[in-house]
Amino acid sequence: MSTTQIRLAVLDMAGTTVADDGLVLRAFADASVAGGIPTEGPDGDAARRYVLDTMGQSKIIVFRALTGGDEERARAANAAFEAAYDRLIDEGNAEPIAGAADAITALRNAGVKVALTTGFSRGTQDKLLAALGWQEIADLTLAPSDAGRGRPYPDLILTALLRLQIDDVREVAVLGDTANDVTSGLRAGATVVAGALTGAHGEDELRAAGATAVLPSVREFADLVLSTR
Template sequence: MSQEAAGSGSPHELKAVLFDMDGTLIDSMPLHERSWVLWHAELELPFDDPDGFFHATAGRTNVEILRDLWSDRAEAELEALAHRKEVLYREIAARELTLIAGAAEVCAQARARGLKVAVCTAAPPENIAVAFERFGFAALVDTVTSPADGLRGKPHPDIFVEAARRLGVAPENCLVFEDAPLGIEAARRAGMAAVVMTTTLPGSAFAHYPNVIDTLADYNGYTLPTHLTRKENPHA
């Protein structure tokens, strides 16, 4: 989809790029899927529709996901269950985690152009640390926002809004990269244009989001735009 297809309105200069992490910068979603399978098996729970599960939950925190499954359980129990799932993920990620093709080059491209860069993720701090240590993101990223900062998870816009505030950039000057519908919706609510990464779901899963200006399988050959056009006014 071309930038012009984003709709009417004055174009805004691109000043910041905001990346989701899992499935957007790092090729972690297959590893998360495997860890959820292991987690369900440990608890002897059925897991008959993994595709539907990931479509509905990508971008949310584990506690938010588990609270919907077991609303009657204590918060401490949900947190322990959520922690166990991430332990399983990190055991796999420490050995196998890779970048989405071209991700490092796009981050470097943003740096070379003087753009601000943020990672905006629902991942817990320990998972963020694994990726940052493995790929040296600290040298490429200005700030990280996550629910660990007391922010609500996606589709709430909080994580993106806070990143823009920290970077000193208006929402209309930010471009979000996301692989999950809940993340694209969070960007829309934040008033930000977005690029869909089809690493987790096909582009058709995002067809009705008016803030999407491009759809990518990976970053190879991708050039960041200079200006953005937003389709609609956001609403919470």
């Protein structure tokens, strides 16, 4: 573990600080119909597997891949996905990961700035934050449209660094539940790039992606970051 003091923690939302509980796959069912993506048989299974494998990426990018680059179908699928996910939030399905709010508060109380990032649209992220009462929980919230590109690119993390006036990428710690989160953190040059076992990908996938640590949840991540201070 480096002795570099962490000044910024960049945390994913769904699966990392917010419980997913299958919401993405439920919303994907609506998206598949709208985008003409197979829902049954081997092709349907392959499409669902792709969604799981690409968890953390910007959803429009995922749908472009699943529709073979057909922009009209991809946008129809993405719109249906967002509408379905928003409906699931409205139905009361948004729940925080146990201890997430306390962990974020502990980080900020210790002087660590916190950014919450997502692969969802800005509108869906805002709806999710409102449902949780988290509008003021972090120093910054970012969706792919705020940064240029979503994961696995480093844009979200580097945008957080710039906006929150952090001097060095080595002062950044990243936490996510997917291989794409890990890849994004490594590409950004963060000192800590941790995986949380509360979401889409397991320990083997997170370690294979290069995670510097694999932790049970965001609570242990807060302890890890605060140990640098």
